[in-house]
Amino acid sequence: MSLDTFLLYLAAWTLIALSPGPAVLFAMSQAARHGMRGAAVGTAGILLGHVVCFLLVAFGLAALLASVNGAMMAIRIAGALYLMYLGVRMILSKPREAAAVPLAAERKAHGGIALQGLLVQLTNPKNLLFVLALLPQFIAPDRALLPQLGIMLCVTVVIDAICLLAYAQIAARGARALKGSRVVVWLERTLGAALIVFGVKLIASK
Numbered sequence: 001m002s003l004d005t006f007l008l009y010l011a012a013w014t015l016i017a018l019s020p021g022p023a024v025l026f027a028m029s030q031a032a033r034h035g036m037r038g039a040a041v042g043t044a045g046i047l048l049g050h051v052v053c054f055l056l057v058a059f060g061l062a063a064l065l066a067s068v069n070g071a072m073m074a075i076r077i078a079g080a081l082y083l084m085y086l087g088v089r090m091i092l093s094k095p096r097e098a099a100a101v102p103l104a105a106e107r108k109a110h111g112g113i114a115l116q117g118l119l120v121q122l123t124n125p126k127n128l129l130f131v132l133a134l135l136p137q138f139i140a141p142d143r144a145l146l147p148q149l150g151i152m153l154c155v156t157v158v159i160d161a162i163c164l165l166a167y168a169q170i171a172a173r174g175a176r177a178l179k180g181s182r183v184v185v186w187l188e189r190t191l192g193a194a195l196i197v198f199g200v201k202l203i204a205s206k
Helices: 003-018 022-058 061-067 071-092 103-122 125-138 145-177 182-204
Strands: none
Touching (some): 022 071, 022 103, 022 125, 022 145, 022 182
16 A cells, blocks of 8 residues: 555545544443443444454455345444434433442443444444445555555554544543533433434435
């Protein structure tokens, strides 16, 4: 990969990562409810989704998926419904108490958050469109595929981690500043409603 291509990819993905989407809303919602530790675990799940998508490209499965009639639509609808489900859960859930949580229970909760992050990313239309349409534009056909994918994966993971955790930090600070206030409850419900709106827009989009 040439330096020019690397810098162009870096700039392109930075702009994509900064644009609010399902992953950003998910990271912020986990930060508001579970603090930065929960947001970091959820972000790890999202980043694992990147690894899975890049592996699909490496094995040619992404192109095969795109060629199957209705496959992308099914993934889009599944992702939209899952976002709506997460949003409803946030709205209906009781406010999280500040009491100490047993280590085993905390680890179990973190495992669930990581899995949610992975599912959000794997059903994220923005991520799928990037893999299918944008990523191939940066691959030089006359050079080995795996080293190029490895470089772009590293850039994607690092930039996404920085952006998602930055958004999460904003939400976590807001939740800490308003700790004990009803505003925190409404902040969580607002983020949940945003996830539902995002899901509805995905279903309505063509």
